[in-house]
Amino acid sequence: MGASGWEYSVPYREDLAGAFEALKRKVFEERDYYWGPGADWRPEEERLPWPRTVEELWEDEYVRECGTHSILDIFRIVGPDEERDYFTMQPVSEDEALHVLGTRRPTRAHMPEFENFPHSRWQGRCVVLHDDAGEPRELHFFGYSGD
Template sequence: MERQDVVGASAWSYFVPYQPHLNRALQELRQRVFAEGDYYWGLGADWVPPEERRPRPQTIMELFADEYVQECGTHSILDMDHVLGPEERPDYRTVEPVSAVEAKERAGTNRLTRAHIDAIDDLVRSRWFGRCAVLHDGAGEPAEIYFWGYSGD
């Protein structure tokens, strides 16, 4: 994962092996990131007085029950809830797949690869939203899914 501070938010990106179910891939990625503790947990930070520090939550549900996390986020893919379906509109905490039209306009192809990331990276419209794209190998077969976005305050 890469992070970069952006006006109080953080940019994040992840690559996962391809599977045809984008939402399942997102949920598995979220579980992995949570289990690895690869997210911002401000309530355990050094700047928090020792008597106010709290250990990391044991579940994602417990994590998002915390008011601090609800307001500030985790600055990671954990802040995303689900991948949008074909008829859904982008909303807070959602991941929107790159459309075939966007891929063609930005990269000149419907079969994106890692070489096309720079062409699509700015498709994230604002904070608290994510995008995803199926990336293909040299033979044109789906190889991985790229998730990226900005979240956190």
């Protein structure tokens, strides 16, 4: 199948970790992820029901190998000065935004350029989106995962 790109925007809040966890809960609850064991390409008698918990989701061998092609494949946030690794989300720093986008206060208009931020498969990035007055309005999460 290959990796899939994903992205989500949520209202801004200073608590990045809280926003990240709330978004992951929402994605899980809304089933906004790839559930290979229950996919409609499988014969109906082989399809498994959707998992009831995140723990149940990750107990599945297929999911552990192929992922969910969503933010659910990301387990923790690392700081801007830490090294990104598999399954991590790293915020874009103001200095990085300035270097890549020419501004410390990205807006929705900059979103097409987000692919220019360093990224790898099985990793995510997040950036604060500002309004025209420079006030933070949204958190935007994006990344690539799945096999």
